[in-house]
Amino acid sequence: MAAQNKVAIVTGASAGIGQAAGMALVKAGWKVTFAARRADLLEKIVAECGAGKALAVVADVSKPESVKNLFAKTKEKFGRLDLLFNNAGMGAPAVPMDELPYEKWKEVVDVNLNGMFLCAQAAFRMMKDQVPRGGRIINNGSISAHTPRPGSAPYTATKHGVTGLTKTISLDGRKYDIACGQIDIGNAITPMTERMAQGVRQANGTTAPEPRMDPVHVGNAVVFMASLPLDVNVLTMTIMATKMPFVGRG
Numbered sequence: 001m002a003a004q005n006k007v008a009i010v011t012g013a014s015a016g017i018g019q020a021a022g023m024a025l026v027k028a029g030w031k032v033t034f035a036a037r038r039a040d041l042l043e044k045i046v047a048e049c050g051a052g053k054a055l056a057v058v059a060d061v062s063k064p065e066s067v068k069n070l071f072a073k074t075k076e077k078f079g080r081l082d083l084l085f086n087n088a089g090m091g092a093p094a095v096p097m098d099e100l101p102y103e104k105w106k107e108v109v110d111v112n113l114n115g116m117f118l119c120a121q122a123a124f125r126m127m128k129d130q131v132p133r134g135g136r137i138i139n140n141g142s143i144s145a146h147t148p149r150p151g152s153a154p155y156t157a158t159k160h161g162v163t164g165l166t167k168t169i170s171l172d173g174r175k176y177d178i179a180c181g182q183i184d185i186g187n188a189i190t191p192m193t194e195r196m197a198q199g200v201r202q203a204n205g206t207t208a209p210e211p212r213m214d215p216v217h218v219g220n221a222v223v224f225m226a227s228l229p230l231d232v233n234v235l236t237m238t239i240m241a242t243k244m245p246f247v248g249r250g
């Protein structure tokens, strides 16, 4: 199917990586639903994309009814779904394990893991039943799906959980032509990583600024993964600022 006839939902598309990926998909010819909670930001982005190419839907991925509405609105406007970029996510301030309030733990799990599951499930249902059948789900993991930062229990645990979700969807999706892969990003310039320019805690107890990269490259990587035929899958891709502390234990 030509990109011009393909439809994507991008969650967490009002800023950062979701915005960059959604706009890269539109540029590549996709029809894109931009989803997040902030309507004003979504409307601005969709207006920039041009009429007929994009749709803004206010959605909170941690709420089942909101997710249901997101997929229904996309079906109503574009008729099908070829790609879910399951991107919406949040961080949490670095806090020692023993001081972490349960409410904060639960908030991060609700968005980063429960929200990803709800969206993946809705996409799976739609892709399984549509004609032509199938589609692709790309989950946004992180470098933290591999290794933690100090004081990051909820973020690291949920991102490790995303890896389990990716592998399970990839396996369960085989018989319905649903492919599933994961993009693990390290230090893209977005509101979430603002504090890295000033300095973030390192494993050895020091605080240091870290190199970051333009999120446009992440958007282009998502377009590459999305443009493969459904019998080909990038299961995991790591894209990171070349000199960030990850490889080489620092």
Ligand SMILES: NC(=O)c1ccc[n+]([C@@H]2O[C@H](COP(=O)([O-])OP(=O)(O)OC[C@H]3O[C@@H](n4cnc5c(N)ncnc54)[C@H](OP(=O)(O)O)[C@@H]3O)[C@@H](O)[C@H]2O)c1
Pocket (backbone or CB within 6 Å): 011, 012, 013, 014, 015, 016, 017, 018, 035, 036, 037, 038, 039, 059, 060, 061, 062, 087, 088, 089, 090, 091, 111, 115, 140, 141, 142, 143, 144, 184, 185, 186, 187, 188, 189, 190, 191, 192, 193
């Ligand atoms: N930046 C990086 O270097 C990096 C590295 C590794 C992984 N990631 C992952 O990439 C994803 C995006 O990160 P980012 O850096 O672009 O963060 P960001 O700049 O903080 O943007 C987060 C996006 O998620 C949306 N969002 C948050 N909670 C939501 C909810 N409950 N329902 C719907 N949308 C929600 C926000 O929009 P609203 O507030 O309008 O809802 C916003 O559009 C996350 O999953 C993050 O873990 C980022």
